[in-house]
Amino acid sequence: MSESDASQPPSPEEVVERFRGDVARVKDEVGKLIVGQENIVDGVLTCLLAGGQALLEGVPGLGKTMLVRTLAGALQLRFSRIQFTPDLMPADIVGTTVLTEDDAGHTKLEFRPGPIFANIVLADEVNRATPKTQSAMLEVMQEHSVTVSNRTHVLEEPYFVLATQNPLEMEGTYPLPEAQLDRFLFKLEVGFPTRDELHEILDRTTGSKTPEVTPVLDREGILRMRKVVRDVAVSRAVRDYAIRLLEATHPERPSAPEKVARFVRFGASPRGAQALLLAAKIRALFEGRFAAAVDDVRWAAKPALRHRMILNFEGEAEGVKPDAVLDDILAAIPEASPD
């Protein structure tokens, strides 16, 4: 590369190409241990690159923790895991200030950061902690900072929280409050693997040789990729489509489909639209495009909005799934604006 070439910023094509290369490398490393679950991997990567958090929901044993650990292994970042339990206290995850004595014999108060101080935090079974502890995560997840003893500690970027929860075991759990749910960029539902995938899983995990995951992407690379995501162009039509989808989740809006009007109590917040657009941009980059498309928004609609809609009593009583409501919304909202 010549000197003049080095002084010029890379073209979008080059940037996108590099982006896609980095993502591919990460996926390859994750794929060494994680069989299938491409959508989950894409979703987790999308949350990482968008700067948001991800909530993984699935029954135990589907590889949620393994996925996060593998991802952390592929990235040259600090990783910590917090197992949420009912007796877990906020200080246990945030950290505490302790009295210490130095070599000169002076004592001082020293902050001992909790496990939350990492680049990738796995909050395992987050719904088992008490609301008090769960709420300790609010500032971290949104502000990427922790305030302890009137002193705010900014966390190092990239900061990425991956929370998991079990949808079946409701005994002794504390459902996440709406405010905390809204802070997750995606809520990903981990499905059961297919038969072929199970074969592959068994092969890889029951043999004598365990695959080694090597870091392929460092902290700077991730930050650079995050910046590239922000540069992706979004047309007004695509943005308008995202907004109309968001509006359609509100039962009081005229564009709301019949199911929304009947089963939804509150629609998604504007954070939902932000999540839609960011996710759409990242998907465009994944596919080598320079602008987000309507299809990207549609792809991101369910993981970005399913946890942001609050069903009413009738919806809960009827067992209505948010994804079914979103299917209706996607079918009802046309791609082109009627205006």
Next chain:
Amino acid sequence: MRSLPPSLTRAEAAVRRRLRAQRAANAASTMALAGLGMAALALGVAKVAGPDALPGGLRPWIAGALALPLLAGVGAALRPVAALLPAQLLDRAHGLASRLASAREFAAAPEPSPFMRAAISDAGAHAEGLDPRRAFPLRRPRDLGPAMALAAGVMVLVGLDVRRELPTAPRPSTTLEPLLVDADSLEGFASAVRPVLEDRETPEELQRAARELNQVLEALADRRLERSEALRQLQRLEARLAEGRPANAEAMEAALQEIGRDLGRASLLEAAAEALEARDSAAAADAVTSLAERLETETPSRAELRALRRALERAAEEREERDIDRLDREVERAERLLQRERERSEAEEGERRLLRRRQRQLERLQRERDTLTERRRRLERLRRELRQSAEDLNRRANESPRQEALRRLAEELNRHAREQLTEEQRQALERQARQLREMIRRLQQQQQQGGQGQPQQGGGQGQQQRLRRFVLQAGGQGGQRARLRVPGGQGQQGQGGQGQQGQGGQGQQGQGGQGQGQGQGQGQGGQGSGGQGGQGQGGQSGDTVIELTPGGGGDTLVEIPGMGGGQGSESGGQGPGGGESGSGAGSENGGAMLQDSATDIASNGRNTRVEGQDGAGPTRSEVILGAADRGFASRGYGEVFTDYEGHAEEVLERDEIPPGYRFYVRRYFQLIRPRADASGAEAPATANESETP
């Protein structure tokens, strides 16, 4: 602003055109429904009520109906298409993930970012091979099917020929109302016609006429005949019967009577003479035949034979034929006039019309002369036979073949008897036809009067109908005569025959067989009993009297209480009443005598004698007025009638008068004809005639 790749622009333009076309087709098909509906409505109105029923006529409506989808299509095509819509459709059809739509939007951005420019370039790279048809395939307009169906309906409507009533002048009502005649009346007529049909010796032409009359009766019974048509057929039938009438049969019989009187001078021919005087040719023939047979076995005296020969010679003498001579003179005069007018001028229309009248008059006179000539020819043949018989008797008085002469005479009388019988049948048919026509005419009058009874006729309509039916059924038998009277309450004209009838009215003298009862409602029925039971009676005002006059027997008088009239009759009969006197007036000196007895003494009747006065006699108007009061039996009235009828006939022949009106005029004169001449001989009477005032 960056330019988009030409391939993308072209593809977008193509898609935009297709979008406009589809919109135009959709709008046109939708509006075609409205237009075709409007056209169908307009066509329907035009077919049913005519094009003038539509404001402005049919054409503007059809033009509007055609223009409606056209305008809608053009309007839809000109409506702007969203700028991004073609690109979005192309993106979706080709799976380009909004590349084209985003590129179009980015191209319009004032300061596109590097990623925007890269997106535009990327769109350009994917713009090759775009297929507008895939992006927007044209579909059949959603309303095309119903519009086509409606168009087919309109085409059917166009070809449909709806018959409608043109608003022309209302046509005159031509509804044919079948004539309703009750079955009893028709059966009466049919029973009268039946003997003519069943008689095998009836001439063919009479049989045919009887069959025609029977057909008319059947048609009336089946209600297949309308009034005017029935009258027309009856008139035609009467005309045919009149044509077939033997030449002046009445005069012929009068001549036979005269011959009978001449033959009566011989004692041998006394029976035949009486039969001839009674106008019975068959009996006369039998009498002559029996005489011939008697002469084979018996030898009459010379005096008897001489008297027989003289009687035959006298009967063979020709009488003066004044009528024929008069007619000959009139025919000659008419021919001269006609010839002169022909020679004078033919230029003017008036002259030609006069000429035609003269021609018709001449033809009428010639026909009349022909009939008289025929009569003379037949009488001449009879007299020839008589003369031949007399000569035979004279020449071979003692020879046996004298019987042969009498047999030839009997044969001639027999032939005449056959003709007489045929004439009676013809008259019977003519009478039935005339009565049927009269009944049809009265049915119409009754319908016009709404079926209400006429108070002055003294009874309900139904009662009159029953009486009339009774008379019809009683009449129609050969030789019988029936008369129905439904007086208005002021007395009725008496009627009798042969100078023997009694006189109606109480205590008044019946003179000359004619008179009228002036019942006035006071008479309590003086009961006259003449030599043969003639009677006079005065009913109360409003009574109805039915007189049935059998040909050979006494009359029958039927009085129905509540209906009135005075009546004299020939013989027999009992008139109820009695009591207080009635007043009546007789007129005309009677020739033969009154055979009725004097007024019942028990009643308070009063005799009145009217003396004739010398002088010039009454004027014509006085005669007519007198006839209205006293009846149509005086000699003066007969002369006036003859004069007036001749004048009327002449006018009818001369002027152009509708045939129907001619019938009424002749019918009028027939009704007011003289009933009998001054000598007491009754004029030809119409049997079975019913009268109403």
